[in-house]
Amino acid sequence: MAQIINGKEVSASVKASVAKETAQLKDEKGIKVGLAVVIVGDNPASRVYVNNKKKACEEVGFQSFEYALDESTTQEQLLDLVDVLNRDTRVNGILVQLPLPKHIDETAVINAISPDKDVDAFHPVNVGKIMIGNYSFLPCTPAGVMELIASTGVEIAGKNCVVIGRSNIVGKPMSMLLLHKSGTITICHSKTQNLKEVCANADILVAAVGRPNFVTADMVKEGAVVIDVGINRLENGKLCGDVDFESVEKKAGYITPVPGGVGPMTISMLMKNTLTAAKQQVGLE
Numbered sequence: 001m002a003q004i005i006n007g008k009e010v011s012a013s014v015k016a017s018v019a020k021e022t023a024q025l026k027d028e029k030g031i032k033v034g035l036a037v038v039i040v041g042d043n044p045a046s047r048v049y050v051n052n053k054k055k056a057c058e059e060v061g062f063q064s065f066e067y068a069l070d071e072s073t074t075q076e077q078l079l080d081l082v083d084v085l086n087r088d089t090r091v092n093g094i095l096v097q098l099p100l101p102k103h104i105d106e107t108a109v110i111n112a113i114s115p116d117k118d119v120d121a122f123h124p125v126n127v128g129k130i131m132i133g134n135y136s137f138l139p140c141t142p143a144g145v146m147e148l149i150a151s152t153g154v155e156i157a158g159k160n161c162v163v164i165g166r167s168n169i170v171g172k173p174m175s176m177l178l179l180h181k182s183g184t185i186t187i188c189h190s191k192t193q194n195l196k197e198v199c200a201n202a203d204i205l206v207a208a209v210g211r212p213n214f215v216t217a218d219m220v221k222e223g224a225v226v227i228d229v230g231i232n233r234l235e236n237g238k239l240c241g242d243v244d245f246e247s248v249e250k251k252a253g254y255i256t257p258v259p260g261g262v263g264p265m266t267i268s269m270l271m272k273n274t275l276t277a278a279k280q281q282v283g284l285e
Contacts, residue, residue, distance in 0.1 A: 002252040010151050011264035018271045019060040033278040034063035036091045041071035046097045056267045075104045079112050086114040093119035093274035119273040133180050137273045142174040144265025145227050152254045154225050157182035164188045165208035207242035217247035226252040229262050
């Protein structure tokens, strides 16, 4: 039976560390840390995420600046706001909540954010830095996964690591972070042949495919570390991950639940990135 990796506990530990350092910065240097979050339109899921980020800012002692824009906001208006935030010294990190309305080019908006304030680590400059291993910020979800793996005490070096999913937000950066820790990496996707056999050879398996209960017990090596990045809602309204938790739990060594695994980590890593940005902008890091 697998040990459950408690994302809430690991996340709380990260946030406590950020809160402590944030308080020190304020007390000793008079520096306040600020995060600006921009939301366009009224996507219910996006609103939940934005509210959670605002709550996390309060928990760690950040200033939170929210910009809720109407669905009809033009790309030019959004880019103008990003330009203002780039120059605002109170704002250390800028996050534009995705997805954006269809008439706005997400790539143009991401590219407009200053790489120094890009706390999502989506800007091409930061993506390139991750590739060569000389990064300041990491995409929040893969960074959170690395913290969860570290919490198990399992050494990544030399292990077979399989990532299912090749998105720019999770799959690709996830594979690079595991590679930087000397894992042997296989990235799987919709065109991968013999997927079951590839996954069953993984010491560390990260599922980020966006399909409910996709990973079954016959795809998992005995004693493997299984990280479930997926968040899917079933027809009955229940949340589930990309891993069939009930069957895989009996075989894995460690497993993350959904909810309560990777999800809490994403926002705590955003807080960590924002603190790093603030320190860099005043020359402390």
